[in-house]
Amino acid sequence: MSSIEVRHATPEDLPAILDIYNEVIANSTAVYSVAPTTLEERLAWLEARTREGYPVIVAIGEDGVVGFASFGQFRGAWVGYRYSVEHSVHVRSDERGKGIGTRLVQELLPLARAMGKHVMIGGIDASNQGSIRMHERLGFERVATMPEVGRKFGRWLDLVFMQRFLDESGAPRED
Numbered sequence: 001m002s003s004i005e006v007r008h009a010t011p012e013d014l015p016a017i018l019d020i021y022n023e024v025i026a027n028s029t030a031v032y033s034v035a036p037t038t039l040e041e042r043l044a045w046l047e048a049r050t051r052e053g054y055p056v057i058v059a060i061g062e063d064g065v066v067g068f069a070s071f072g073q074f075r076g077a078w079v080g081y082r083y084s085v086e087h088s089v090h091v092r093s094d095e096r097g098k099g100i101g102t103r104l105v106q107e108l109l110p111l112a113r114a115m116g117k118h119v120m121i122g123g124i125d126a127s128n129q130g131s132i133r134m135h136e137r138l139g140f141e142r143v144a145t146m147p148e149v150g151r152k153f154g155r156w157l158d159l160v161f162m163q164r165f166l167d168e169s170g171a172p173r174e175d
Contacts, residue, residue, distance in 0.1 A: 006107045009056040016065035029125040032150040067091035069104035083118035113166045126158035140164040
């Protein structure tokens with residue numbers, strides 16, 4: 001992997017983030033959306049994450065943004081989940097398999113710990129063996145498979161949930 005800088009995303013990064021995300025939507029089952037998103041929608045997403053105190057980070061290579069990652073509240077409507085976050089990570093198609101996704105997730109872990117989070121969760125399409133292996137290498141464990149919960153490209157999709165404790169399992173919390 002060439003020299004990669006990881007930093008917090010800015011609005012100027014959004015066109016590159018949009019390109020990466022829309023390529024993922026168009027060509028993979030990593031995201032179960034079927035319609036491309038817009039720059040305005042990505043700006044609203046970045047602003048919401050920032051307002052809520054959640055990070056959006058980018059990996060910068062020689063020719064700009066090559067990946068991005070973030071996390072947000074898991075099942076945010078219920079306060080009982082306040083110590084759990086769900087993350088996403090996406091890498092530009094010509095840069096996949098070079099360790100950029102690993103680096104981005106590694107950078108998210110201490111950010112979540114610093115926010116007092118207990119568990120990080122990833123929802124991964126079951127056919128995305130590369131992402132599943134990467135998460136396993138990073139200490140995530142497969143905790144559930146939900147058969148046929150998504151549909152894209154004319155077929156049913158299975159969703160795998162993986163999680164990693166950010167502190168000790170069963171760590172005490174003051175509620």
